[in-house]
Amino acid sequence: MDSLTKRAIDLDLSDPLASYRDRFIIEDDLVYLDGNSLGRVPIDAMERIRDVVEDQWAHELVLGWDHWLHSGTRIGDLLAPLIGASKGEVAICDQTSINLFKLASASLEASGRTNIVTDVGNFPSDRYVLESIATAAGGRLILAAEDPTARELAALLDDDVGLVSLSHVAYRSGAMADGAEITKLVHGHGALMLWDLAHSVGSVHVHLGEWEADLAVGCTYKYLNAGPGAPGFLYVRRDLHEKLEQPITGWFGHADQFGFTEKWEAARDVRRFLVGTPPIVSMAGVEVGIALTTEAGIDALRTKSTMLTALFIEAAKSLSSHGIEIVTPLGPSQRGSHVTIRHDSAFQIATALRKRGVIPDFRAPDLIRFGFAPLYTTFAETIRAAEILREILELRTYDALPATRKGVT
Numbered sequence: 001m002d003s004l005t006k007r008a009i010d011l012d013l014s015d016p017l018a019s020y021r022d023r024f025i026i027e028d029d030l031v032y033l034d035g036n037s038l039g040r041v042p043i044d045a046m047e048r049i050r051d052v053v054e055d056q057w058a059h060e061l062v063l064g065w066d067h068w069l070h071s072g073t074r075i076g077d078l079l080a081p082l083i084g085a086s087k088g089e090v091a092i093c094d095q096t097s098i099n100l101f102k103l104a105s106a107s108l109e110a111s112g113r114t115n116i117v118t119d120v121g122n123f124p125s126d127r128y129v130l131e132s133i134a135t136a137a138g139g140r141l142i143l144a145a146e147d148p149t150a151r152e153l154a155a156l157l158d159d160d161v162g163l164v165s166l167s168h169v170a171y172r173s174g175a176m177a178d179g180a181e182i183t184k185l186v187h188g189h190g191a192l193m194l195w196d197l198a199h200s201v202g203s204v205h206v207h208l209g210e211w212e213a214d215l216a217v218g219c220t221y222k223y224l225n226a227g228p229g230a231p232g233f234l235y236v237r238r239d240l241h242e243k244l245e246q247p248i249t250g251w252f253g254h255a256d257q258f259g260f261t262e263k264w265e266a267a268r269d270v271r272r273f274l275v276g277t278p279p280i281v282s283m284a285g286v287e288v289g290i291a292l293t294t295e296a297g298i299d300a301l302r303t304k305s306t307m308l309t310a311l312f313i314e315a316a317k318s319l320s321s322h323g324i325e326i327v328t329p330l331g332p333s334q335r336g337s338h339v340t341i342r343h344d345s346a347f348q349i350a351t352a353l354r355k356r357g358v359i360p361d362f363r364a365p366d367l368i369r370f371g372f373a374p375l376y377t378t379f380a381e382t383i384r385a386a387e388i389l390r391e392i393l394e395l396r397t398y399d400a401l402p403a404t405r406k407g408v409t
């Protein structure tokens with residue numbers, strides 16, 4: 001047994017979070033390293049979803065809405081501490097892309113300016129949405145270099161920029177931005193700051209309140225394990241609620257939802273950013289995911305995540321002679337919970353890994369991401385993935401595999 005494998009076994013034995021793996025349905029022997037895309041299934045989520053269907057929907061029918069109606073803000077309050085927000089500032093609703101549209105449109109309009117800044121490596125949906133908003137406002141989307149530093153951003157900020165929107169942990173590189181520093185810089189230029197927390201929530205510390213962040217959005221189906229298509233979340237700092245005009249004026253955002261009045265009137269609190277009926281079955285998954293994460297504690301999760309990524313990076317470093325480049329920052333405080341490598345044959349290598357039971361994902365044109373979900377990923381799995389990667393590279397088994405992409409990668 002080599003020294004890294006032995007270290008991994010020891011780390012699993014002393015892992016304070018080890019028992020959380022038993023809280024998930026794991027009936028396979030896959031090395032699942034794609035929890036940064038879709039988390040595994042918590043056993044409690046299966047049970048809670050069954051309860052919602054069998055005990056609530058089946059028996060209560062429409063009367064269930066008496067307790068389902070405010071799920072978005074009730075569960076938002078449960079999420080708030082995980083992102084450093086206060087009660088009444090977070091809602092679970094819609095998808096991340098839609099939440100981004102609502103908050104970015106409202107904030108650009110409130111700024112009275114026309115341009116938005118993001119970075120070229122930001123998630124495509126974010127870039128598309130932001131570009132359409134800036135264009136509709138008569139302005140443009142300005143693209144910073146991938147994973148920009150505060151200094152690089154500063155060079156792009158002028159009086160026309162009303163909003164800066166970045167991912168806190170970048171979906172491609174896994175690089176983690178300095179939330180406090182960038183928010184301060186953006187405010188110094190009179191613009192608002194919107195963070196995409198899709199790859200942060202449940203895996204790294206987020207202090208929206210301390211950063212004085214204005215706005216945030218994110219997904220629940222990644223490290224929160226809420227299930228495929230589970231709704232996203234949004235955060236709006238309390239003092240901004242009444243200053244922002246939500247562009248999708250649905251009945252869930254109305255001050256008197258059941259008044260059925262002729263005109264829309266915004267609710268005075270975070271509910272004004274809601275639109276329509278929440279997906280109650282999926283909401284059960286969100287609530288369980290938040291509860292599990294809260295119970296494990298973000299300090300312990302972050303510590304383990306950093307150790308998992310460090311172990312993988314240490315093993316992957318020795319693969320540079322096979323054309324592997326580690327894209328993710330090597331400094332632990334500068335990265336989130338996934339590690340990205342670059343290789344000219346990345347798609348074929350990702351396919352070869354899947355064939356060997358290791359599930360990472362491929363991001364065009366040449367990246368493979370390995371996501372380490374601290375609630376259930378083990379150190380032994382981490383080293384096993386690196387070892388299988390080494391074998392594939394040494395034997396070049398990927399050479400014979402098709403180089404053309406099909407379906408979900």
Ligand SMILES: Cc1ncc(COP(=O)(O)O)c(C=O)c1O
Binds near residue numbers: 095126219
């Ligand atoms: C960083 C980031 N932002 C936004 C999204 C889009 O989320 P949704 O499809 O739920 O709108 C994703 C999806 O993976 C993402 O990774």
